Amino acid sequence: MTISHLRSEWAPNVTREILAGTVVALALIPEAIAFSIIAGVDPKVGLYASFCIAVVTAIAGGRPAMISAATGAMALVMTTLVKGHGLGYLLAATVLTGLLQIAASLMKLGNLMRFVSRSVVTGFVNALAILIFLAQMPELLGRGPLVYAMTAAGLAIIYLLPRLTTAVPSPLVTIVLLTAVSMYFGFDIRTVGDMGALPSELPVFAIPSVPLTFETLRIIAPYALTLAMVGLLESLMTAAIVDEKTDTTSDKNRECAGQGLANIVAGFFGGMAGCAMIGQSVINVSSGGRGRLSTFWAGAFLLFLIVVLGPYVARIPMAALVAVMIMVSINTFQWRSLKTLLIHPKSSSVVMLGTVAVVVATHDLAKGVLFGVVLSGLFFAHKVTRFFAVASEREGDKRVYRVSGQIFFATAEAFHAAFDFREEEVQHVVIDLSAAHFWDITAINALDRVVLKFRHHDIAVEIVGMNQATATMVERLAVHDKRDGTLAAGH
Numbered sequence: 001m002t003i004s005h006l007r008s009e010w011a012p013n014v015t016r017e018i019l020a021g022t023v024v025a026l027a028l029i030p031e032a033i034a035f036s037i038i039a040g041v042d043p044k045v046g047l048y049a050s051f052c053i054a055v056v057t058a059i060a061g062g063r064p065a066m067i068s069a070a071t072g073a074m075a076l077v078m079t080t081l082v083k084g085h086g087l088g089y090l091l092a093a094t095v096l097t098g099l100l101q102i103a104a105s106l107m108k109l110g111n112l113m114r115f116v117s118r119s120v121v122t123g124f125v126n127a128l129a130i131l132i133f134l135a136q137m138p139e140l141l142g143r144g145p146l147v148y149a150m151t152a153a154g155l156a157i158i159y160l161l162p163r164l165t166t167a168v169p170s171p172l173v174t175i176v177l178l179t180a181v182s183m184y185f186g187f188d189i190r191t192v193g194d195m196g197a198l199p200s201e202l203p204v205f206a207i208p209s210v211p212l213t214f215e216t217l218r219i220i221a222p223y224a225l226t227l228a229m230v231g232l233l234e235s236l237m238t239a240a241i242v243d244e245k246t247d248t249t250s251d252k253n254r255e256c257a258g259q260g261l262a263n264i265v266a267g268f269f270g271g272m273a274g275c276a277m278i279g280q281s282v283i284n285v286s287s288g289g290r291g292r293l294s295t296f297w298a299g300a301f302l303l304f305l306i307v308v309l310g311p312y313v314a315r316i317p318m319a320a321l322v323a324v325m326i327m328v329s330i331n332t333f334q335w336r337s338l339k340t341l342l343i344h345p346k347s348s349s350v351v352m353l354g355t356v357a358v359v360v361a362t363h364d365l366a367k368g369v370l371f372g373v374v375l376s377g378l379f380f381a382h383k384v385t386r387f388f389a390v391a392s393e394r395e396g397d398k399r400v401y402r403v404s405g406q407i408f409f410a411t412a413e414a415f416h417a418a419f420d421f422r423e424e425e426v427q428h429v430v431i432d433l434s435a436a437h438f439w440d441i442t443a444i445n446a447l448d449r450v451v452l453k454f455r456h457h458d459i460a461v462e463i464v465g466m467n468q469a470t471a472t473m474v475e476r477l478a479v480h481d482k483r484d485g486t487l488a489a490g491h
Contacts, residue, residue: 009064011293020289021297023172023324024067024280028054028302029313030321031070031280033196038075039272040082041090043196046070047306048203049094049271054299056262058292062110062254063239065246065289067280067298068262072135073230073365074273081223089220091208094267096217096224097231101260104232110252113236119348120372122337123355124237125278127368129333130360132279136322136329139190147189147319154178154323169287171324178320192321193314198306203269228260230366231275235259237369238276245285279328286331347379381410390418398428404435412446421453429454434465444477451480 011017028050036046050069057068082090104110140151154174161170182189192198210216239250263273284294305313341349351372359368388405399420407415419429431450438444447463454461466474474481 008291010291012290013288014293016288017291017293018297019169019172020284020287021294022301023169023175023287024284024289024294024298025301025305026172026175026313026316027280027283027321027324028067028069028298029198029306029316030192030195030318031072031277033192035070035072035075036272037196038072039078039090041078041087041272044199044203045087045090045270045272046075047199047302048269049266049274051203051299051303052266052269052271053259053262053274054295054302056265057255057258058296058299059258060254060261061258061292061295062251062256063242063276064248064250064292065281065284065294066235066239066242066250066255066276067284067295068235068259068274068276069280069299070272070274071231071234071277072363073234074227074275076363077223077226077230078272081220085219088209089216090272091267091270092210092216093220093224093227094271094273095208095264096220097227097273098260098263098265098267100224100228101232101263102257103260104228105253105256105260108253109232110236110254110256113240113252116237116240116369116373117348117351117376119344119351120355120369120376121237121240122334123352123372124359124365124369125241126333126337126352127356127359128278128365129329130356131363132325132332133329134360136325139318139322143190143319146187150178150182150187150189150317150319151323151326154320155326158323158327166288171283171287171327174323175316175320178323179316182317182320183315187317190318191314192316192318194318198310198314200307200310202303202307203271205268206270208267227273231259231263231273232256233366233369234278235276237365238278238281241278242281242285245282246290278332279325282328282332283324286328347383351375351379381408384408385411385414388414390415392418394426397425398430399423399426400430400432402432402435406437406439407443407446408439409442412442415443416446416449419450419454421457421459426459428460428462430462430464432465433463433467433470436465436470437467438470438473441477444473447474448478448480455480 029047032046032050033043036043053068061068078090081093140147157174157177158170161173235255236252239252239255243250259275266272266274284298337352354375355368355372358371359365362368384406388407388411390401390403392399392401401419403415405411438447451461
């Protein structure tokens with residue numbers, strides 16, 4: 001690995017990386033506290049997690065400039081475990097989550113992203129943008145005219161400052177300026193400190209205080225498995241989004257391993273499990289972050305802020321951070337997707353809208369993506385079935401069937417129904433598969449049933465034109481070509 005490659009990966013522009021990471025660190029604090037509250041743990045658990053995860057993924061992750069920390073989706077999964085068993089079991093589950101994610105990396109599960117359609121990704125992004133916006137409403141609605149004015153001023157700075165200069169990220173200027181104004185005039189508005197106490201000490205390495213027994217494993221395993229799945233799904237989706245925003249590629253399997261290692265470290269330093277954050281990642285990229293340094297600095301500076309500058313950070317008005325997050329939601333939402341609703345195929349639009357609806361309704365990103373993937377698969381299978389056909393022609397006492405298209409579980413019954421097993425005066429049947437492809441055991445089973453039924457009616461069957469892949473499956477799975485050619489029970 002050359003110096004130039006390391007520089008491009010870590011810090012294409014050191015100043016921009018540092019400034020972008022600074023904005024992210026400031027925005028991480030209230031979110032980490034909020035997620036800790038959701039999980040039912042002390043704020044320091046979320047803050048320590050965000051520090052550990054950001055720093056480790058900056059080094060070990062597969063997606064430069066992506067921000068990973070404590071997240072709301074993961075916090076929701078932890079709630080029951082914390083209530084029932086306490087913090088020690090949560091930390092143990094966090095370590096196990098990391099181990100499971102490393103195992104997923106070794107199994108190359110990052111490659112599964114290729115099966116997620118563009119419509120699902122778009123739906124995921126739009127749903128997350130909506131959730132980010134809705135999450136700001138409790139800090140905005142009913143808080144009084146001063147909060148509205150501060151938020152409006154923040155948005156004005158964010159969007160107008162880049163017209164004058166881009167030397168400093170406008171979200172950073174917004175946070176610093178509004179904090180200074182609030183402190184100078186003594187505004188009585190909600191601040192970061194009102195959300196929870198900031199820790200004043202560094203995180204310390206400690207093994208989770210739980211019995212090392214099978215019973216402990218039985219308790220934490222279901223939660224760890226869910227956390228691992230939700231974390232990987234959100235991280236891989238976010239990585240794909242950052243790929244698109246930066247016109248670069250990333251190593252999805254390395255990202256799985258990096259997330260796993262980060263969660264193991266977090267668990268041993270008193271932090272909860274986390275994953276990639278699309279909102280913070282968008283802040284980072286929008287502020288100029290492109291390398292690993294911005295992610296590393298976000299985590300390191302976060303720890304400095306809460307431990308050393310805690311009294312000052314506590315006075316940051318929430319209105320400033322609300323303005324930043326509203327900007328994030330606006331920038332995250334893919335507005336062009338609204339224009340393409342009428343242009344794209346209806347199935348794609350339904351998948352996108354369905355993904356959005358499920359995520360917004362359940363506040364569960366994993367359920368929304370799973371719904372979108374299943375729906376995309378169903379639409380794809382239906383589309384493929386439309387290209388399947390069986391044509392036939394009679395030649396004396398011979399019937400030739402010409403099959404075209406894909407034969408799999410969705411078309412297998414239609415394939416079987418296309419044959420006439422009782423046609424009079426037909427002694428010989430030819431099944432031409434030159435334009436067909438058999439994909440699975442259901443398809444092979446359908447072929448077996450067709451051939452064996454013809455034989456049952458004393459009609460000779462000849463199969464021609466099989467491609468190599470189909471022939472291989474027939475050789476391995478079919479029974480009609482075997483010496484005792486009969487269908488086994490359950491075949």
